[in-house]
Amino acid sequence: MPGPARRCSIANALAVIGERWSILAIREISFGNRRFDQIVRNTGASRDILTARLRTLVETGVLERRQYEQRPPRYEYVLTEAGQALQPVLLNLMEWGDRYITKGRPPTVWRHECGAELHPVTVCAECREPALPDQLTPIRIGKVS
Amino acid sequence: MPGPARRCSIANALAVIGERWSILAIREISFGNRRFDQIVRNTGASRDILTARLRTLVETGVLERRQYEQRPPRYEYVLTEAGQALQPVLLNLMEWGDRYITKGRPPTVWRHECGAELHPVTVCAECREPALPDQLTPIRIGKVS
Numbered sequence: 001m002p003g004p005a006r007r008c009s010i011a012n013a014l015a016v017i018g019e020r021w022s023i024l025a026i027r028e029i030s031f032g033n034r035r036f037d038q039i040v041r042n043t044g045a046s047r048d049i050l051t052a053r054l055r056t057l058v059e060t061g062v063l064e065r066r067q068y069e070q071r072p073p074r075y076e077y078v079l080t081e082a083g084q085a086l087q088p089v090l091l092n093l094m095e096w097g098d099r100y101i102t103k104g105r106p107p108t109v110w111r112h113e114c115g116a117e118l119h120p121v122t123v124c125a126e127c128r129e130p131a132l133p134d135q136l137t138p139i140r141i142g143k144v145s
Numbered sequence: 146m147p148g149p150a151r152r153c154s155i156a157n158a159l160a161v162i163g164e165r166w167s168i169l170a171i172r173e174i175s176f177g178n179r180r181f182d183q184i185v186r187n188t189g190a191s192r193d194i195l196t197a198r199l200r201t202l203v204e205t206g207v208l209e210r211r212q213y214e215q216r217p218p219r220y221e222y223v224l225t226e227a228g229q230a231l232q233p234v235l236l237n238l239m240e241w242g243d244r245y246i247t248k249g250r251p252p253t254v255w256r257h258e259c260g261a262e263l264h265p266v267t268v269c270a271e272c273r274e275p276a277l278p279d280q281l282t283p284i285r286i287g288k289v290s
Contacts, residue, residue, distance in 0.1 A: 005189030007252035009242030010172055010235060011165075016246055018165045020156075027155055030278065031286065042289050044150030061245070082245040087278050088267035089241060090155060092233040097154030100206070100227040101161055107152040107287030113280040116271035122233035123268050126261035133175065133232050135258040141176065142252030144187050 007142035016060045017086065021045040022053045023093070026079070026086055029063065034076035062086070091120040152287035161205045162231065166190040167198045168238070171224070171231055174208065179221035207231070236265040 005011065017023060024043040033042055040050055054077060057063040062083040068076050079086075091110075098106040110118040124131050150156065162168060169188040178187055185195055199222060202208040207228040213221050224231075236255075243251040255263040269276050 005169075006173075006187045008169075008172070009239045009247045009251055009253065011169060011188075011242075012246040013238045013242030014165045014168060018163075018168065020159045020163045023159060023163065024150075024153075024156060027153070028151075042151045043156075082241075084278065085241055085245065088237040088265070088276075089234060091267055091276060092237055093158045094154045096227075096230055096234060097156075097158030100230065101157040102154045106154055107285075108154065109284040110276075110281040111284050112269040112272065112274075112276060113282075114269055114272035114274060116269060117284065118276055118281060119270040120233070120267045120276050121270045121273075122236055122265045123273070124257040124259055124261060125264040125266045127257065127259035128266075128268070128273055129257075129259060131233075131236060131255075131257055131263055131265050133229065136255040136263060137258075139254040139256050139262065140252075 004145045006144045009142075016056070017062065017089075019053065021049055022057060023090070025050065025053060025057065025077075026062070026083060027090060029077050029079055029083070030087065030090070034078060036075070036077075039077070057083075088120070088122070091118070092122065095120050149290045151289045154287075161201070162207065162234075164198065166194055167202060168235070170195065170198060170202065170222075171207070171228060172235060174222050174224055174228070175232065175235070179223060181220070181222075184222070202228075233265070233267070236263070237267065240265050 021043060025039050028039045028042050033039060040047055058065050061080055063077045064080050065075050065077055068074055112118045122131050123129055170184050173184045173187050178184060185192055203210050206225055208222045209225050210220050210222055213219055257263045267276050268274055
């Protein structure tokens with residue numbers, strides 16, 4: 001990575017999952033499409049790039065590679081706890097894409113268990129009120145080294 | 146982009162902001178560091194790559210480039226409404242990085258206006274209950290074309 005930079009968990013997160021095909025692979029696996037050929041087909045990634053991205057995601061603990069057949073040996077990918085914890089990132093990316101980028105109606109729509117069509121909102125865990133920029137003040141900001 | 150793929154607002158969003166330096170530039174601008182040299186220094190991006198990323202973000206309506214000095218002409222970058230709406234994505238990425246990737250204490254910590262240290266939770270806008278994967282069912286899923 002070129003030069004020094006701010007200490008930051010966003011940057012650290014992006015070092016692991018900050019690449020288009022990684023996120024799209026995680027999306028497919030969360031949809032239940034766990035096999036390499038399914039992930040290739042549904043993301044449009046090249047096989048070489050996807051192989052590299054899946055390997056990184058396994059090494060960094062976001063995915064687990066599991067053998068589901070002995071002869072011939074076949075593998076599938078499942079989300080670890082860390083991988084499942086990416087769901088809010090994906091839901092908020094989807095909502096943002098629906099609102100600002102996608103032309104026409106949203107391609108994917110979820111129903112929440114309350115019965116409503118899901119529109120995710122990010123709130124403070126303590127008070128359950130929205131966490132908007134003007135409601136936040138820094139306790140500390142990562143230093144630039 | 147290689148081959149067909151699933152119609153998806155996550156993929157569409159990533160076509161605009163799905164690159165490490167784009168997200169880190171948006172982070173810096175949301176911190177109030179709006180000038181090119183500040184963004185270079187605090188992200189660690191190369192000047193060439195950052196120039197290209199900022200141009201894309203302006204063209205796609207995430208940032209606005211504003212002249213703040215006449216002689217010499219100087220510019221700064223501000224978040225548009227679409228750019229501000231990325232805040233939940235950044236907060237959730239930060240929380241995930243804090244929990245699963247960063248070693249040691251979180252570099253950046255926010256206080257919510259309720260007084261608590263912010264831990265973002267993604268909830269359903271309608272009922273304000275968490276939007277976890279096992280509480281969601283698809284109304285529709287984007288097709289693979």
